[in-house]
Amino acid sequence: MAGDTDDGQSGGRAARRRGAPLLKVLIALVVLGAIAAGALYWLNHGKIVAEGCSVKTPAGEGTLEIPQAANAATITAVAHARGLPDRAVTIALATAMQESKIHNLSGGDRDSVGLFQQRPSQGWGTVDQISDPVYATNKFLDGLVKVPGYTRLPLTDAAQQVQKSGYPQAYAKHETKATLLASALTGREAASVNCVVHEFAEPETPAPTVAAAGDAASPAAPATPDRTQQLTDRVRREFGRTVTAAGGYSSSVKGAENAVALTPEPSASTESGPDAARQNGWEVAHWAVTHAQQLGIRTVAYDGKIWRMAKSADGWKPQASGTSTSLVLVSLAANTAKS
Numbered sequence: 001m002a003g004d005t006d007d008g009q010s011g012g013r014a015a016r017r018r019g020a021p022l023l024k025v026l027i028a029l030v031v032l033g034a035i036a037a038g039a040l041y042w043l044n045h046g047k048i049v050a051e052g053c054s055v056k057t058p059a060g061e062g063t064l065e066i067p068q069a070a071n072a073a074t075i076t077a078v079a080h081a082r083g084l085p086d087r088a089v090t091i092a093l094a095t096a097m098q099e100s101k102i103h104n105l106s107g108g109d110r111d112s113v114g115l116f117q118q119r120p121s122q123g124w125g126t127v128d129q130i131s132d133p134v135y136a137t138n139k140f141l142d143g144l145v146k147v148p149g150y151t152r153l154p155l156t157d158a159a160q161q162v163q164k165s166g167y168p169q170a171y172a173k174h175e176t177k178a179t180l181l182a183s184a185l186t187g188r189e190a191a192s193v194n195c196v197v198h199e200f201a202e203p204e205t206p207a208p209t210v211a212a213a214g215d216a217a218s219p220a221a222p223a224t225p226d227r228t229q230q231l232t233d234r235v236r237r238e239f240g241r242t243v244t245a246a247g248g249y250s251s252s253v254k255g256a257e258n259a260v261a262l263t264p265e266p267s268a269s270t271e272s273g274p275d276a277a278r279q280n281g282w283e284v285a286h287w288a289v290t291h292a293q294q295l296g297i298r299t300v301a302y303d304g305k306i307w308r309m310a311k312s313a314d315g316w317k318p319q320a321s322g323t324s325t326s327l328v329l330v331s332l333a334a335n336t337a338k339s
Contacts, residue, residue: 049313053195053290055184062180066195068102069290071115071133074238076185077287078137081240086186087151092140094178095159098170104133116140116163134237185290187282190303191316195289197309200296200333203227227296227332231260234295241265243284251329253301253322259331262288277325278303284328296333 053069055062064072072093079089096102099117108117111127114136118124129135143162144150150158156172165171184192203226232245242265249261264280285302292300292309300307306319323329 049196051196051198051293053193055181055193057180057183057189057192059183060176060180062177064102064181066197066290066293067104069193069195070294071096071102071104072181073185073287073290074133075115075137076182076283077238078134079141080186080283081238081242082138082141084141084145085151086182086188088141088144089186090175090178090182091144091150091155091158092137093181094155094171094174095140095163097174097178098159098165099163104131106131185283185286187279187284187286190278190282191305193286193289194307194312194315195292196312197293199293200309201294203296203335204230227335228260231295231297231330231332234291235262238287239284242280249329251301251322253299253306253319253329253331259299259329262328262330263326264328281325281328288328288330297330298333299329299331301329302327 051066053064053066055064075092075096076089079092093102096115099112100108100115102115104115105113105117107113111119111121113120113127114130115133116136116139118130118136118139120127120130124130124139125135130139140162144158147153147158147161150161153161154172155175155178156169159165159171160168163171183189228247232247235243235245244263244265246261246263249259251259253259262284264277264284281302285300285307288295288297288300289307291297292307292312298309301319301323303325304319304323305316306323307316308314311317
């Protein structure tokens, strides 16, 4: 009987030894699961979200890199500053999607440059001119408005008559996404554009201030980068007279002290009335969000909603007071790099 007991004890010890590796594996799996769950929590709740822009409307959703979204908003602003309809915006966006993926390219096929891959050798302008998104968009639209009945033509036909591409049907595949993007950037879908921004680009430095004539003791000094001036200059170039900008504005919106007020004016591209005014306002608000990284925009407040760079992963949130549909209130970072 004693021998039987020893055998039983030995068998139990062997079983425990065999089970030890399995137990270690189970413990390791539990630990890995906990780590994965923690990482997922921080991704969802800690807002570790990559920089980029998103568009969300009842018709669909899409994503863009920040420079793509900023260029798309510029195309939209320039078209509406000219009083052109939304169809012109859609055609221009689809063309830029095909030609450059809405990136302001420094080169391309042969001597092609910029958003629309226009060629200096074909009379589109100099390389410096074509590299300017505002100039390039205007040149494309100059050609588009000369196409008879372009708003009624298939998109790819209208684009091809301007571009003279070797792939005339290539523009058609971008129509759905371009239509979605146009509906958001023109303001027809409120609060439908959001950009996640982690840090700002350095403000552009103006040309040095030249000393006054005869003042030999005072050398030329570099001007201080001014984000407010940079913003107002950009608004003037892209929106023309359809938006006015006034700096030094103060507001009851928390975090928007010393802001710039952007006031949309009636646009020939939209009908008159309160709905049209609100649409124009959302076009400007979306433009500001897409340019936030480049221009150092901290907050954008409009129509009872606010976008905050510091919480940009949350998108547009309700703002209890201090906003209206008559102006878009933008606050800026200080004039220092990555402030």
